[in-house]
Amino acid sequence: MKESEFAIIGGGPGGIAAAIVAAKAGVKVTLLDENERPGGQIYRQFEKGYKVTDSKVLGRDYEKGLELLRQFSSLSDKIRYLNNATVWGIFKSRTLAFARKGTSSSLSFKNLLVATGAYDRPVPLPGWTLPGVFTAGGAQRLVKTERVLPGENILLAGTGPLQLVLAHQILNAGGKIEAILESGNISKNWLRILMGIWGNWDYLKEGWRYLRHIQKAGVPLLRNHIILEVHGDGQVEEAVIAKVDKSWRPKPDTERTVKVDTVCLGYGLVSSTELALLAECEHKYELCLGGYIPVRSESMETTVPGIYAVGDGAGVAGSKVAIEEGRIAGVSIARSLGYISDADASTRIRIFQKHLNKFNRLRRVLDEMSVPGQGLYELAKDDTVLCRCEEITLKEIKKALADGTIQAKDLKRMTRIGMGACEGRMCGPALIEIMRYQPNASPEGPGYLLPRPSIKPIALGVIAASKQEE
Amino acid sequence: MFPGEAEVVVIGGGVIGSSTAYFLARAGKKVVLVEKGYKGGEASGANAAFVWSITRKPGIDIRLAMHSINIHRQLQKELDRDFEYVYNGGLLVIEDEEQLPFVEAHVKARAEDGYPLEMIDAKQVFELEPLLSEEKIIGAVFSPIDGTTNPIFLVISLNLQAQKLGAKIFHHTEAREIEVMSGKIKGVITDKGTIKTNTVVNAAGCWGCFIGEMVGLKVPITPFQLAMLVTEQLPPCVSHPIMGASYMVEEDTGKEGGLGCGLIISQQAAGNLLIGASWRDAGYDKRINQEEIELMARVNVEAMPSLKDVRVIRSYANFFPHTDDDLPILGKVDGVEGFIMACGHNGHGIGLGPGSGKLIQELICEGITSIPLDELSLSRFN
Ligand SMILES: Cc1cc2nc3c(=O)[nH]c(=O)nc-3n(C[C@H](O)[C@H](O)[C@H](O)COP(=O)(O)OP(=O)(O)OC[C@H]3O[C@@H](n4cnc5c(N)ncnc54)[C@H](O)[C@@H]3O)c2cc1C
Numbered sequence: 001m002k003e004s005e006f007a008i009i010g011g012g013p014g015g016i017a018a019a020i021v022a023a024k025a026g027v028k029v030t031l032l033d034e035n036e037r038p039g040g041q042i043y044r045q046f047e048k049g050y051k052v053t054d055s056k057v058l059g060r061d062y063e064k065g066l067e068l069l070r071q072f073s074s075l076s077d078k079i080r081y082l083n084n085a086t087v088w089g090i091f092k093s094r095t096l097a098f099a100r101k102g103t104s105s106s107l108s109f110k111n112l113l114v115a116t117g118a119y120d121r122p123v124p125l126p127g128w129t130l131p132g133v134f135t136a137g138g139a140q141r142l143v144k145t146e147r148v149l150p151g152e153n154i155l156l157a158g159t160g161p162l163q164l165v166l167a168h169q170i171l172n173a174g175g176k177i178e179a180i181l182e183s184g185n186i187s188k189n190w191l192r193i194l195m196g197i198w199g200n201w202d203y204l205k206e207g208w209r210y211l212r213h214i215q216k217a218g219v220p221l222l223r224n225h226i227i228l229e230v231h232g233d234g235q236v237e238e239a240v241i242a243k244v245d246k247s248w249r250p251k252p253d254t255e256r257t258v259k260v261d262t263v264c265l266g267y268g269l270v271s272s273t274e275l276a277l278l279a280e281c282e283h284k285y286e287l288c289l290g291g292y293i294p295v296r297s298e299s300m301e302t303t304v305p306g307i308y309a310v311g312d313g314a315g316v317a318g319s320k321v322a323i324e325e326g327r328i329a330g331v332s333i334a335r336s337l338g339y340i341s342d343a344d345a346s347t348r349i350r351i352f353q354k355h356l357n358k359f360n361r362l363r364r365v366l367d368e369m370s371v372p373g374q375g376l377y378e379l380a381k382d383d384t385v386l387c388r389c390e391e392i393t394l395k396e397i398k399k400a401l402a403d404g405t406i407q408a409k410d411l412k413r414m415t416r417i418g419m420g421a422c423e424g425r426m427c428g429p430a431l432i433e434i435m436r437y438q439p440n441a442s443p444e445g446p447g448y449l450l451p452r453p454s455i456k457p458i459a460l461g462v463i464a465a466s467k468q469e470e
Numbered sequence: 471m472f473p474g475e476a477e478v479v480v481i482g483g484g485v486i487g488s489s490t491a492y493f494l495a496r497a498g499k500k501v502v503l504v505e506k507g508y509k510g511g512e513a514s515g516a517n518a519a520f521v522w523s524i525t526r527k528p529g530i531d532i533r534l535a536m537h538s539i540n541i542h543r544q545l546q547k548e549l550d551r552d553f554e555y556v557y558n559g560g561l562l563v564i565e566d567e568e569q570l571p572f573v574e575a576h577v578k579a580r581a582e583d584g585y586p587l588e589m590i591d592a593k594q595v596f597e598l599e600p601l602l603s604e605e606k607i608i609g610a611v612f613s614p615i616d617g618t619t620n621p622i623f624l625v626i627s628l629n630l631q632a633q634k635l636g637a638k639i640f641h642h643t644e645a646r647e648i649e650v651m652s653g654k655i656k657g658v659i660t661d662k663g664t665i666k667t668n669t670v671v672n673a674a675g676c677w678g679c680f681i682g683e684m685v686g687l688k689v690p691i692t693p694f695q696l697a698m699l700v701t702e703q704l705p706p707c708v709s710h711p712i713m714g715a716s717y718m719v720e721e722d723t724g725k726e727g728g729l730g731c732g733l734i735i736s737q738q739a740a741g742n743l744l745i746g747a748s749w750r751d752a753g754y755d756k757r758i759n760q761e762e763i764e765l766m767a768r769v770n771v772e773a774m775p776s777l778k779d780v781r782v783i784r785s786y787a788n789f790f791p792h793t794d795d796d797l798p799i800l801g802k803v804d805g806v807e808g809f810i811m812a813c814g815h816n817g818h819g820i821g822l823g824p825g826s827g828k829l830i831q832e833l834i835c836e837g838i839t840s841i842p843l844d845e846l847s848l849s850r851f852n
């Protein structure tokens with residue numbers, strides 16, 4: 001089997017930026033991504049048939065991303081790009097397995113970059129499984145790629161800037177928003193915000209633009225508010241909301257009900273770490289960055305030599321951070337393969353690092369504002385389903401916890417939580433938060449649900465039709 | 471509070487240790503179980519879940535299996551928490567002419583020993599399991615008493631009930647040393663403290679050899695890897711646990727490091743199919759490799775073509791405690807009074823677990839067992 005000197009999983013800004021700098025240095029790159037076209041979450045392209053001209057719906061970042069995508073496609077002779085390729089396993093023999101076009105293949109690699117991005121933080125609350133409840137990301141996908149509004153009268157509930165982006169996009173597409181609930185406390189942190197924003201004017205400008213748009217449309221932006229429950233008979237009919245204190249716990253006598261047919265929950269993102277975990281990279285817990293994330297060196301290398309991780313998959317920090325991290329990883333790998341000199345690499349990494357520091361300053365401030373308060377994970381009631389695949393309720397989890405189970409992986413055995421098709425992507429993050437706050441919680445933390453291949457559902461026939469990559 | 475003493479200390483919280491602790495507690499013994507990880511965290515939590523007799527050989531092997539099946543059924547009535555044990559018969563399917571003589575010889579030997587088996591033809595097989603490939607399967611052995619259980623739930627259930635009856639169970643507690651004085655057990659030293667006792671049960675599965683070393687015994691148990699696939703949940707479609715007859719022929723494949731695979735298909739109560747099983751000599755390594763996954767997919771899709779559209783959501787590999795004669799090591803040992811072996815259950819520990827626990831309890835409490843354990847003693851390897 002031929003070995004790839006540099007394989008990248010994920011064609012988002014992080015993976016693409018790494019591919020570009022490495023390929024330009026002469027590295028032979030293979031990039032795998034599960035989508036039809038490159039771009040990842042933010043530059044998610046329209047399905048065929050749509051024209052990519054309407055930047056009003058798409059937002060400014062999209063325009064900037066197009067430049068990155070143009071560079072990527074201009075290097076098509078140097079980058080082997082495998083679209084529609086779902087990576088379903090990484091094995092100890094430094095190979096990865098991927099499904100593509102009805103067969104499964106294996107690719108061995110010398111260096112690997114995991115740039116798998118992030119997904120919406122799932123937040124179990126009463127009624128969250130009702131039709132009409134979306135994640136903010138899911139709703140955004142509808143508006144952006146399918147140009148469909150998620151509903152007629154929409155409530156946005158969550159925290160952080162992505163909510164504003166979604167609101168902007170819904171309004172642009174002609175939708176009606178009942179209100180936007182922001183659970184974080186923004187006003188208190190204004191001094192830190194100013195310090196963090198220093199040098200990040202374009203981010204600020206963009207945010208400002210969204211805010212103005214929302215105000216002009218007359219949509220109330222309710223700070224220090226949270227959604228408690230969603231009600232409805234087979235479909236969302238109303239939501240119960242309340243004011244919260246600084247731990248995001250509801251203040252007494254502030255509850256009220258709003259009539260809506262759609263709820264979008266946007267409590268930030270959590271990293272997709274299944275593949276880095278499978279590769280046995282060490283992970284540490286960082287609530288702001290999206291839970292357990294890989295431990296990395298300055299050159300973005302994980303604790304497993306030759307395996308790197310960048311972007312939202314290694315700690316949620318946005319597309320600009322993903323790009324700079326991707327560049328650092330790309331240059332580091334080119335150096336380790338001998339394509340560029342140490343001196344050249346160091347100079348370039350210093351520049352990328354400077355950009356990174358600037359963006360990170362802003363991120364830290366945004367993070368502090370939007371880090372989930374403890375109250376968020378107290379919304380679920382005994383009969384609220386935590387694990388949607390296996391229909392495991394909070395009550396069953398509490399029973400196992402009372403039995404002295406302190407590690408997430410043991411709880412999985414006890415209750416079957418996380419044993420469904422999503423392999424714990426939906427319930428894992430909430431489970432970890434709930435376990436962290438237990439009175440008998442282990443000081444080392446609950447750990448995580450260990451993923452096992454296949455990390456995404458793959459048909460047996462596809463695996464049976466496996467072949468070795470040339 | 472960590473106990474300073476106990477009548478019996480059981481080392482290992484898999485199916486063997488858990489059922490031993492349960493039966494001892496039920497008999498009124500002050501029993502403490504120590505488990506270095508978590509209950510059912512090793513082989514007993516990651517296996518094919520068959521409670522099986524078809525492939526068991528004449529003699530002590532089939533007697534242990536039959537005895538344990540009865541105890542399994544008894545537990546189903548006795549334990550508060552359900553463990554999804556169902557037995558509406560199992561199938562050993564014959565995949566080609568080459569397997570036939572091995573199967574026929576086995577069926578004949580079993581009949582001679584008084585444990586007959588029923589051979590059925592291809593037509594009868596498809597009546598039982600319509601999804602099996604008509605091109606691939608030429609017949610089967612059917613055993614109406616075989617079935618599947620939920621091994622994790624079985625272990626949990628045994629633990630909970632043992633605790634209710636007064637057993638003390640400590641997870642994340644590792645036995646580090648065993649105190650012996652003048653040839654007699656005096657206590658077990660764990661990382662949480664020392665427990666004084668005169669009786670220790672070695673139910674440490676693949677680690678049974680290390681526990682043996684603690685009292686100066688050589689226990690010939692080695693880990694042997696088996697791997698399985700789990701599919702998405704489906705409506706009921708496979709009604710009997712199915713095993714390929716290659717297990718009767720190729721028993722030794724893989725033991726020199728090679729890779730092997732034999733057909734295994736069953737459906738869990740939750741609707742997932744459990745598909746297997748590949749085997750490999752991998753020491754104490756639990757990681758699965760890609761070839762194993764691919765081999766399992768190929769072998770099983772060939773036998774049941776409609777599986778090709780069913781999606782795999784997970785896989786797992788674990789190792790079972792292998793002995794050279796495929797039989798467990800049960801009972802007292804020469805030279806160390808109070809040390810009792812209960813490990814080495816090979817690929818049959820789930821089926822044999824309840825029975826082994828009962829036998830060890832009888833040995834400790836009554837000194838005599840309902841099945842004689844002579845053939846299963848450690849000294850048979852000398
Ligand atoms: C739902 C959502 C909406 C967002 N909206 C905005 C926005 O409006 N404005 C903004 O500034 N930022 C937004 N962000 C953040 C921004 O998209 C990310 O910060 C940025 O895309 C991170 O880049 P990345 O390269 O790390 O990951 P991504 O862009 O997420 O790219 C990861 C890629 O890896 C692929 N992948 C993952 N696992 C596998 C696998 N096993 N096999 C093959 N391929 C795989 C994914 O399909 C994806 O294409 C959003 C993020 C999300 C999740």
Ligand SMILES: Cc1cc2nc3c(=O)[nH]c(=O)nc-3n(C[C@H](O)[C@H](O)[C@H](O)COP(=O)(O)OP(=O)(O)OC[C@H]3O[C@@H](n4cnc5c(N)ncnc54)[C@H](O)[C@@H]3O)c2cc1C
Nearest residue numbers: 482484485486506514517518519520645675818819820821
């Ligand atoms: C993939 C697979 C499929 C299988 N399929 C079947 C099947 O279908 N039917 C069947 O009957 N059998 C099957 N088996 C075999 C069966 O799983 C085992 O025989 C059985 O689980 C052994 O149980 P045990 O309690 O001896 O071992 P284990 O479950 O391994 O328990 C031993 C315990 O001892 C603990 N321990 C070890 N050292 C110490 C120490 N120093 N201190 C404290 N604790 C310690 C370990 O942590 C472990 O939990 C299968 C096995 C595998 C791997």
